[in-house]
Amino acid sequence: MNLLASLVYNYRPTTRVDDNGSRSDNAQVSIAVYDALTGKPTNGNYCVVTYTITNEANFVTTLTAIVPGLEYVIYDGAIAQVNYGGNGQIISTSSKRFDIVSVTPGNPPTPNDEPLPSSLLITDVKVDKVESAQGANDAQITVYATSNYLPIAYKLDGVITSASPVFTNLSGGSHTITAVDASGGIANYTIYIRTNVNLLVSDPSVNLPGGNISRWSAAFNPIIFTYQRRDFDVTALELNTADNNTRVITNTDVSSVTDGDLIYIKTPACEGTYKVLARFDNQTLVIDIPFTFGDNTAADRSGFININRLRPYYKMLTRISFFDKLTGKASTITSTNRPDNKGITRADISNFLQSLLKAADSSDYAAINFRDDNLSASYQIAYAQHWDDGTDNGHTTDFISIEKPYYVLYSARQLGDKYGGNMAAYVPFTNAPNGIEKARWITDFAEPAYSNGYPFDLSFIYSEDLVGRDIYAEIIPLDINRDPLPGATNNYLMNDDGGWLLNSDGSRYLIAKQTLVKVPVPGQLGLNRLLVPGPFASNAYYFNVTLKYDNNETARTITKTQTVRIDDAVDDQSIYLRWIGLTGGNHKTVSQI
Structure with a gap:
């Protein structure tokens, strides 16, 4: 077999050699053997390769190497150097040059000969894919190793053994790769795999049982997005x-x-x-x-x-996208915040979000269900890093958008509340686990009072989880002992049409006493107000109201049952009061003068 030989350079990191910044370029130089006919790598079978090294003084040294396998390392060290003076000027350069002279067949050893030592070497480990997120375990590396004794097996962290040099499903951080060749030779290499870490470490959302997440916040509590700087x-x-x-x-x-x-x-x-x-x-x-x-x-x-030297005047940009009711167009505003000494940045955007809301009642009390966009709004968040890189505008990284929107209500939660400023206790979910408390109605009263002849509604959150469900309200009149009155139950359908908060309303059906009547009933994301029909019969002293939907002909409850007292103490001297409570709902009552 005719053989050819070529030089393979595996470059190492450069080395600083003095305080002036002089650098040394390093590499491992190997001889690789190829079949002259096919051009493919082949076993050298102890062929003799003659080569020369020309040093910095142009002095040439002729050497030989016996190559038993595919490659053979002939040098590992500095191959070039650039020297700088104290003023930063280059004062000299030097380099080594390697050249192949000839390849001749060799003599494989007899069984009694002492075998050649292993030339096993891990020349490089490349990170093909970093870990996409903490805990994702999806990184990949490829190990490059040579030896005069093949095959080579690989171990990762002393645990995983593989004949393949490719390792997948890895975590970020440092890993040790061990290569073992056919002679038992061992080589080790340590590699660091980077993890893409989300700068956003917390937001106003709250995780709930069953995998549910509440993204609804009270506007008059801090609404904070927290970032961790990681240069x-x-x-x-x-x-x-x-x-x-x-x-x-x-x-x-x-x-x-x-x-x-x-x-x-x-x-x-x-x-x-x-x-x-x-x-x-x-x-x-x-x-x-x-x-x-x-x-x-x-x-x-x-x-x-x-x-800070590399990223001076560092700051986080939080971009808020929202619907501007004044202009009728989508708009954005950016909050700028600087980190503390540990790189923690806290962006409290509650003051701005309050401006999206207003204390006003725009309902004409004609619809069975009214979406109150005065008292609720949605917004979306994107964030980016910025620092001064010496240019006029500085350097801003690409904005990272949070896929799902957030929601804000005209509400204030008390200090020490279980969920802080989040409205999690009031957000209904269709798949809440059994035993978990259902969503509350938005009212400041344990038992609100209703007066016959006056408009009265109850507020609730129509959450994103209700989209696509045929939601209805079940209203049950009660007697003075709080037992249901005989007769039909009133079910008021409030299905969502897939629209989003601050978009146009849809239409739905009212099911009243088992008679289908078509009436406009908007049911969209945001704060909704269920208009309680009346008047009630004289023997009704209370009524219960609950939100439900049917799944495979089985009723599923999504809110707590709210009991409302029917107040009959109304006369000509009474006045009708309306106000917005701390929980964010419209309240009505009739009081004596």
């Missing part, structure tokens, strides 16, 4: 042997960071603000904390670092 990755913490302090290895170029700068790092092993003592190389800083992390795992010594 760059910390891939490792190491001992700085010169002073026993800590080296911080990053995934960025820190050559512009100066001694005395303050940086913030956060890893499981080390967290805080520290002073930069020196730059070890273009990706490594030495900070003023003694190295005491030798017993920590590689994962404990990885995290993130914030460097």
Whole structure:
């Protein structure tokens, strides 16, 4: 078989060699053997390759290498150097050159010969895909290794063994790859896999049982979006042997960071603000904390670092998209907030959201169900980072949009409430687990009072989870002992037509005493007000009202049953009062003068 040989360069990170910034380029140089006919890699079978090395002084050395396998490493070190003077000018350059001279067949060893030592080497590990989010476990790496004894097997973190050099479904952080060749030779390599971390660490939403999420907030409580600044990755913490302090290895170029700068790092092993003592190389800083992390795992010594020198005047931009009722058009406004020393940014947008609402009653009390867009609104959020990069407008990253909208009500929750300023207790869900308390009606009274002859409605949240359901209100008159009166139950259908808050109303049906009557009944996202029909019979002293929907001919309840007292103490001296309560609903009552 005719053989050809070529040189393969596996480049290493450059090395800083002096304080003037002089650099050394490093590489591993191997001889690879190919079939002259097919051009494909082939086993050298102990062929003899003659090659030359021309050094910095143009002195040529001729050497030979015996290649038993596919590749054979002939050099690992500096192949070029650029030297700078104190003024930053290049004062000299130098390089090594490798050339193939010839390839001749070799003599494979006999069984009694001492075998050649293993040349196993992991030349590189490439991250094909970073972890998309914390806990996603979807990263992928590919290991590149050579040896004069094939095949090569691979281990990940000493646990996973594979004949393939590709590892999938990995978590972020540091991992150790071990390669084992056919002779038993072993080589190790440590790689850091970055995790795409969401800058948004919390929002006004509340997680509820059954996987439900309430995105409804009270406008007169703080509505806060919290972000964690994460400029760059910390891939490792190491001992700085010169002073026993800590080296911080990053995934960025820190050559512009100066001694005395303050940086913030956060890893499981080390967290805080520290002073930069020196730059070890273009990706490594030495900070003023003694190295005491030798017993920590590689994962404990990885995290993130914030460097004001590289991202000066850092701030978070929170863009709010909303429907402007004054102009009748979609609009946006941006909130700008700066982080604290730990990189935490809190954007409280409640003051602006209050401006989307107003204390007004626009109902004419003609519809069975009224969506009150004075007292509720929706908005969407996108966020981005910004810092001064020396340009006129600075650098703004791409905005990241939160897919689902948020909602706000003209309401105020008391301090210490279970859900803070979130309206979770009032948000109905169609799939709430059994035993979980149903959504409350929006009223400040445990038992509101209704007066015959006066318009009266009860407020409730028509949540996004109700879209597409045939929601109806069941009203049951009660006697003085709170027992149901004989006769038909009134069911008022309030189905949603798929519209969104602040869009046009739809039409639905009223089912009254088992007779189908078509009436306009809008049922859309936001605060809705159910108009209670009346008057009630003289023997009705109370009534219960509940929201339900039918699923496979089975009634499903989505709100708590609200009992309303029927007040008959009405005369010519009475006055009719309307106001907006703390929970955000319109309230009505009749009082004596």
